[in-house]
Amino acid sequence: MTTQNQDNIIVFDKVNKWYGNSFHVLRDINLNVRRGERIVVCGPSGSGKSTLIRCINRLEEHQEGHLIVDGTELTDDVKAIDKIRKEVGMVFQQFNLFPHLTVLENLTLSPMYVGKMPKKEAEEKAMLQLKRVRIAEQAGKYPLQLSGGQQQRVAIARALCLTPKIMLFDEPTSALDPEMIKEVLDVMVEMANQGITMICVTHEMGFAKAVADRVIFMDQGQIVEQNTPHEFFNNPQTDRSKDFLSKILGH
Amino acid sequence: MSVAPRTPPTKRDWSWRSQAFRGLLYQIIAVVLIGGIAWWLAANTAENMRVRGIKSGFDFLTQPAGFDIGESLTKFDSNDPYWKAFLVGVSNTLRVAILGIILTTILGTLIGVGRFSRNGLVRGLCQAYVELFRNVPVLLQLLMWYLLFTEFLPDVTEAKRIGDIYLSKGGITFPKPIWESGHLFGVAGLLVGAIGAWFYRRWARSKFEATGQIRSMFWVPVAIVLAVGVLGWLAGGAPSQFAVPQKGEFAVEGGGALTPEFMAVLLGLVLYTAAFVAEVVRSGISSVARGQSEAAQALGLSKGQEMQQVLLPQALRVIIPPMTNQFLNLTKNSSLAVAIGYPDVVSISNTALNQTGRAVECIALIMLVYLTTSLLTSFFMNWYNAKSAIKER
Numbered sequence: 001m002t003t004q005n006q007d008n009i010i011v012f013d014k015v016n017k018w019y020g021n022s023f024h025v026l027r028d029i030n031l032n033v034r035r036g037e038r039i040v041v042c043g044p045s046g047s048g049k050s051t052l053i054r055c056i057n058r059l060e061e062h063q064e065g066h067l068i069v070d071g072t073e074l075t076d077d078v079k080a081i082d083k084i085r086k087e088v089g090m091v092f093q094q095f096n097l098f099p100h101l102t103v104l105e106n107l108t109l110s111p112m113y114v115g116k117m118p119k120k121e122a123e124e125k126a127m128l129q130l131k132r133v134r135i136a137e138q139a140g141k142y143p144l145q146l147s148g149g150q151q152q153r154v155a156i157a158r159a160l161c162l163t164p165k166i167m168l169f170d171e172p173t174s175a176l177d178p179e180m181i182k183e184v185l186d187v188m189v190e191m192a193n194q195g196i197t198m199i200c201v202t203h204e205m206g207f208a209k210a211v212a213d214r215v216i217f218m219d220q221g222q223i224v225e226q227n228t229p230h231e232f233f234n235n236p237q238t239d240r241s242k243d244f245l246s247k248i249l250g251h
Numbered sequence: 252m253s254v255a256p257r258t259p260p261t262k263r264d265w266s267w268r269s270q271a272f273r274g275l276l277y278q279i280i281a282v283v284l285i286g287g288i289a290w291w292l293a294a295n296t297a298e299n300m301r302v303r304g305i306k307s308g309f310d311f312l313t314q315p316a317g318f319d320i321g322e323s324l325t326k327f328d329s330n331d332p333y334w335k336a337f338l339v340g341v342s343n344t345l346r347v348a349i350l351g352i353i354l355t356t357i358l359g360t361l362i363g364v365g366r367f368s369r370n371g372l373v374r375g376l377c378q379a380y381v382e383l384f385r386n387v388p389v390l391l392q393l394l395m396w397y398l399l400f401t402e403f404l405p406d407v408t409e410a411k412r413i414g415d416i417y418l419s420k421g422g423i424t425f426p427k428p429i430w431e432s433g434h435l436f437g438v439a440g441l442l443v444g445a446i447g448a449w450f451y452r453r454w455a456r457s458k459f460e461a462t463g464q465i466r467s468m469f470w471v472p473v474a475i476v477l478a479v480g481v482l483g484w485l486a487g488g489a490p491s492q493f494a495v496p497q498k499g500e501f502a503v504e505g506g507g508a509l510t511p512e513f514m515a516v517l518l519g520l521v522l523y524t525a526a527f528v529a530e531v532v533r534s535g536i537s538s539v540a541r542g543q544s545e546a547a548q549a550l551g552l553s554k555g556q557e558m559q560q561v562l563l564p565q566a567l568r569v570i571i572p573p574m575t576n577q578f579l580n581l582t583k584n585s586s587l588a589v590a591i592g593y594p595d596v597v598s599i600s601n602t603a604l605n606q607t608g609r610a611v612e613c614i615a616l617i618m619l620v621y622l623t624t625s626l627l628t629s630f631f632m633n634w635y636n637a638k639s640a641i642k643e644r
Contacts, residue, residue: 059545085551096546099641100564109560110550112463119460144641162551 008032009070009166009197010056016064017051025051026062027221038198040208040229043218044244049201052218053168056199057088070165086114089159093171095151097143097158103130104139107158115162122161129157133187149180153187160191167191169200203248205233217241296611311607312337318602320594322510333603340599341620347516347595348582348624354521355581356574359528366533377529385526390587393519397591400511410503415495417503420511426493427507433487440483447479448472512593516585524581531577535570536562567639575632579625586621596620 010033017026025048033039041049054060055067058074058081067074069084098106107126111117117125130136133153143151152172159167169188173181185207192198192211202208208215208229215232217225217240225232225241233249236242263271300307312334320327323339324346365377384392401420405411410419417424428434448471455466484490496506539562547557589598597617604613 057549059548082551082553085549088549090546090549092542092546094540094542096540096542098543098546098561098565110552112459113465113556113560114551116463116465118463122463142641158550 007034009035009037010199011068012065013067014065015055015062015067017055017060017062025221026055029065029223031216031223033197033199036195036197038192038211038213039200039216040212040214041199041201041216041218042203042208042244043224047218048221049218050170053170053199053201056166056168057085057090059090086162087164088166088168089162089164090168091152091155091159091170091172093174095143095148095155095175097151097155099143102140102142103135103146103154106143106154107161110158111161126157126161129160130154132160132190133157147180148176149183152176152180152184156184156187156191164196166197166199169198169202171201171203173202173204205249209233217244219244300611305608307609307611309609309612311603311609311612314607316603317606320599321592322513322594333607336599336603337596337616340594340596343593344582344585344588344595344597344620345624347513347520347585347588347593351517351520351524351581351585352578354517355524355528355577358521358525359577360532362525362529363532363536366529367536381526381529383526384522385530387523389519389523389584390590392523393515393587393591396519397511397515400515404511407503410498412498415493415506417496417498419503421503422508422510422514424496424503424506424508426495428490429492429494431487431490431492433484433490436487437480437484440486441476441480443483444476444479448475451475510593512588512591515591516588516593516595520581520584524577524584527577527580528574531570531573532566534573535566538569539565564639565641568636568641571632571636571639575629575636578628578632582624582628583621586617 010031012029012031015026015029016024019025029052041052043049051060055062055074056069061076062074070087072080072084074080074084097103098109101109104123104126107129108119108122111122111125112119115122127136127139130139133156135150135153135157138146138150138154143154146154156172172188173184176184181204185204188198188200188207189211198211200207200212212229214226215229216223217232217236217238219240225236225238227237232241233245236245263269265272297307299305313332315330316333316336317329318336319329320336320339322343324342325339327335327339362377362380365373366381368374368377400422404418404420407419407421410417410421410424412418415426452468452472455468455471459465494505494507496503496508498504543561543565544557547561552560585595586597588595589601592598600613600617604610607613
């Protein structure tokens with residue numbers, strides 16, 4: 001792959017993926033993500049949005065096509081996978097914090113074991129990230145002692161501890177109470193303003209309008225439409241995206 | 252608008268229809284019933300024993316036992332008193348139970364983890380093992396191993412010889428180092444090595460925290476223990492005299508020996524219980540949410556780090572309670588040893604019972620032994636379980 005643009009940090013080139021033999025979950029995905037770009041992915045459930053971003057750090061493997069992340073192609077090569085996972089942070093819908101470790105230990109685990117960072121340094125960096133998500137006073141507590149919104153902010157801080165170049169968000173606010181959604185989105189907006197590459201699967205259209213450079217609409221494993229948030233929300237081009245928008249904006 | 256702190260009300264409603272009154276009433280009825288039944292059983296037994304002129308009491312324990320015991324960790328002969336025979340039985344039971352628990356944990360964990368292998372053959376073999384061994388009654392398995400050892404091995408007089416090891420119906424006889432004061436240096440070396448290894452681990456841990464460099468926490472300490480042990484043994488003059496078994500006219504003499512009874516009991520119990528332990532370990536690991544594994548991977552942890560730092564610590568809290576059950580089962584199942592003549596506490600108590608007729612006392616002693624060991628195991632495991640619990644509020 002010599003033709004790729006240096007400015008593209010993620011390149012999907014005709015990527016295909018199946019679950020089992022029959023479910024074709026990603027179909028001919030072509031997508032270039034520029035360095036520092038903020039992308040929101042939306043679409044009906046089962047359309048392949050989560051699978052798409054989970055391919056980027058190899059939580060799912062694609063079976064056809066090429067996927068290049070920061071100049072490294074994702075293959076079965078363990079070294080390549082390790083390198084990419086250090087550069088890609090991920091935040092999950094269900095937080096997935098480690099319940100047997102304190103908040104601080106959750107944050108220092110990977111820097112110490114993967115980043116080979118001294119404990120003291122890792123803790124200082126972790127406290128910095130916790131301050132950034134405004135939760136430093138909870139460092140000694142265990143995850144299940146915190147509210148959902150606090151847990152998700154800890155999860156964001158944990159992903160930031162490896163100083164990733166790319167952040168992936170897989171429906172980060174879908175498991176939260178309405179009151180807590182705002183505190184998490186606020187943190188994400190702050191991050192977006194600091195120039196990190198972000199790909200976010202979400203149905204928070206307010207968030208998309210506020211920070212996204214581009215909205216990608218997926219249906220049945222395909223990228224059906226992509227546009228700026230303003231154009232996408234005000235002037236959807238396809239019937240499927242019109243139908244989808246009328247449903248989520250209907251209330 | 253602050254509210255003054257108040258303590259909760261202490262008054263209770265004691266009317267006929269209150270929960271508090273009903274609860275108390277049922278408890279009193281239960282205690283009276285259980286106490287009554289216990290008293291009736293005790294009084295009845297005492298009366299019957301008096302009518303039939305059966306002597307009771309534990310005075311028989313100091314009388315000579317008058318029987319020999321096939322195997323014993325300490326010297327025992329028929330002139331020794333009953334209480335000593337009991338102790339031999341208890342030590343034989345504990346020997347099987349403790350060795351059995353250790354071996355079962357190792358084997359069961361390996362097979363349990365093996366069921367997550369990427370290799371289909373390993374997965375299949377582990378599953379086949381579990382299904383085979385947990386579905387055949389343990390008593391049958393003990394009998395089978397005993398038969399295998401006693402039927403298919405040659406008579407003692409024609410013992411099979413492999414190097415200095417003899418195999419026969421009498422068991423395995425092997426060379427045993429002759430104890431000399433030089434060995435003491437070796438043992439001391441092992442102890443010093445263990446202390447050194449502990450310090451090494453502390454040092455490696457603090458080094459890891461200070462610099463992030465990961466050092467071996469298992470093989471290096473093991474090497475330290477062994478190396479210092481060997482050094483001590485060399486310093487003690489490297490005593491290497493072995494008591495080598497010799498084939499006599501009627502038996503293989505000298506050296507150390509494992510009887511077929513002991514091997515059959517140990518092997519049978521370990522193989523049987525390991526099948527259950529494997530299932531416990533498997534269910535424990537698969538009970539950890541999938542998201543935990545994904546989060547660990549997304550953070551770049553390796554497969555081994557994921558298992559050690561994320562999956563196993565969480566699986567442990569699910570594994571420990573049913574693991575305790577398996578340890579208790581193994582200990583109690585060791586009483587089946589009586590079927591193949593291994594002199595455990597049940598077998599020896601049976602003999603004592605037949606000779607003295609003190610049935611109540613002998614059975615009570617057996618129950619006391621199992622109750623004590625089981626409760627001790629439970630206490631230890633509960634303490635361990637509380638230690639590895641996850642804090643939720």
